[in-house]
Amino acid sequence: MRAVLTWQVNIQERETIQGPVYDVCFNPAGNHLVVACGSLVLVYDANDGVLLHRLKGHKETVYCLSYSKDGKRFSSGGADKCVIIWKNTCEGILKYSHNDSIQSLCYNPVTHQLASVSCTDFGFWSPDQKSVSKFKIPSKGLCCSWTSDGQYLAIGYFDGVVSIRAKDGSEKLRLPSKESPVWSLCFNPSSDEETDVLVVACWNGTVSVHSLDMVNLKQGPPKERKVDFDACSARFFSNGEYMVVGGSNNKAVLWTKDGVQLAPICQREDWIWAAAPRPRQNYVAVGCNDGTVHGLYQDRYVYRDYMTDVIIQHLVTEQKARIKCKDHVKKIAVYKSRLAVQLPDKVLIYELPSEEEEDNMQYRKRETINKAMDCNLLVVTSQHVILCLERKLQLYSFKGDKEREWVLDAV
Numbered sequence: 001m002r003a004v005l006t007w008q009v010n011i012q013e014r015e016t017i018q019g020p021v022y023d024v025c026f027n028p029a030g031n032h033l034v035v036a037c038g039s040l041v042l043v044y045d046a047n048d049g050v051l052l053h054r055l056k057g058h059k060e061t062v063y064c065l066s067y068s069k070d071g072k073r074f075s076s077g078g079a080d081k082c083v084i085i086w087k088n089t090c091e092g093i094l095k096y097s098h099n100d101s102i103q104s105l106c107y108n109p110v111t112h113q114l115a116s117v118s119c120t121d122f123g124f125w126s127p128d129q130k131s132v133s134k135f136k137i138p139s140k141g142l143c144c145s146w147t148s149d150g151q152y153l154a155i156g157y158f159d160g161v162v163s164i165r166a167k168d169g170s171e172k173l174r175l176p177s178k179e180s181p182v183w184s185l186c187f188n189p190s191s192d193e194e195t196d197v198l199v200v201a202c203w204n205g206t207v208s209v210h211s212l213d214m215v216n217l218k219q220g221p222p223k224e225r226k227v228d229f230d231a232c233s234a235r236f237f238s239n240g241e242y243m244v245v246g247g248s249n250n251k252a253v254l255w256t257k258d259g260v261q262l263a264p265i266c267q268r269e270d271w272i273w274a275a276a277p278r279p280r281q282n283y284v285a286v287g288c289n290d291g292t293v294h295g296l297y298q299d300r301y302v303y304r305d306y307m308t309d310v311i312i313q314h315l316v317t318e319q320k321a322r323i324k325c326k327d328h329v330k331k332i333a334v335y336k337s338r339l340a341v342q343l344p345d346k347v348l349i350y351e352l353p354s355e356e357e358e359d360n361m362q363y364r365k366r367e368t369i370n371k372a373m374d375c376n377l378l379v380v381t382s383q384h385v386i387l388c389l390e391r392k393l394q395l396y397s398f399k400g401d402k403e404r405e406w407v408l409d410a411v
Helices: 011-015
Strands: 004-010 021-026 032-037 040-045 051-055 062-067 073-078 082-087 092-097 102-107 114-118 121-125 133-136 141-146 152-157 162-166 171-175 182-187 196-202 206-213 223-226 231-236 242-247 251-256 261-267 272-277 283-288 292-297 300-305 309-314 320-324 331-335 338-343 346-351 364-369 377-380 384-389 392-397 402-407
Touching: 021 283, 021 292, 032 062, 032 073, 032 283, 032 292, 040 062, 073 102, 073 114, 082 102, 082 114, 114 141, 121 141, 152 182, 152 196, 196 231, 196 242, 242 272, 251 272, 261 283, 261 300, 300 331, 309 338, 331 377, 338 377
Parallel strands: 021 062, 021 272, 062 102, 102 141, 141 182, 182 231, 231 272
Antiparallel strands: 004 292, 021 032, 032 040, 040 051, 062 073, 073 082, 082 092, 102 114, 114 121, 121 133, 141 152, 152 162, 162 171, 182 196, 196 206, 206 223, 231 242, 242 251, 251 261, 272 283, 283 292, 300 309, 309 320, 331 338, 338 346, 346 364, 377 384, 384 392, 392 402
């Protein structure tokens, strides 16, 4: 899988403010990206990173954002204990407060009711009601997410408990405590799932997938995945087939909906607090602890199947293509229209007929390098393959000619 950085903004330098980017979110059309950094709410053109609006409604750090599914309004909340409702034209239309800092916001995908979670309570606001309904919680609230049908809200607590609430605020189901903060959670947005699927990212080194039967108020055995970092953000792509997870390992990683890690999308120089997929596209916005925002795009994921086949999957159209190599596939590399497959005694180079047809999956063999090449990492470019072995880098043409070699001083 390849990922390309489309734009990057260092907000701390540009806006002369201090603080991480704690949250990012797209509008439903996917053309605007809203960013929380310091006490500012910033709205960017998602295509090129041009700053469109600089909103100053908060007095302290902004922690969370959410955009309504109808695209008419978005909300922000933070350390000043206030939630601000903004029009999509970036005019502030309403403000309400909790007794403590706002940790998470989430619009109901059906009713457009806004759920706001603070350290001590949570509340529901909707355009057709004058007051905010609030409910006490037993532990510090950190995150929240609605089911795809808008019937239930999941809240993650600092003590490791996940509470499932109905729209009247009553608790309907409680997931066992993980004894560490639940920093992020997200329901699968797809309505095709037989049950409500909830992914939970906890600071005990786990990311778990829960299947919840909300009709009978039961849950199946969770699929728990051990990770070597603290996950700060877990969000699904629009179709619910994939999700992106980011955290203290400075990476944003692509996962399947079942909790299987596929490949890293990017690696930054500091923690990733928020990673948001762009609606109906395979583009990810990443907010970092160093105050930078990145836009990344990826479209093809390549993997080995049955040890001898190569599967190319287009993550936008979900098309798949299979290449039967009839030999042990050792390594795979993809770049733009090029695909390199390393076998025990040769390297096969494939290409697409046209780079302009983005959904074309008809790879054809271009060249064969008839050499056994030992390497730790295989990289393909437009006209070359690069072999990485310990302290040595070797550049080969597609004809198999070694054009350059570098020997590095240290591994």
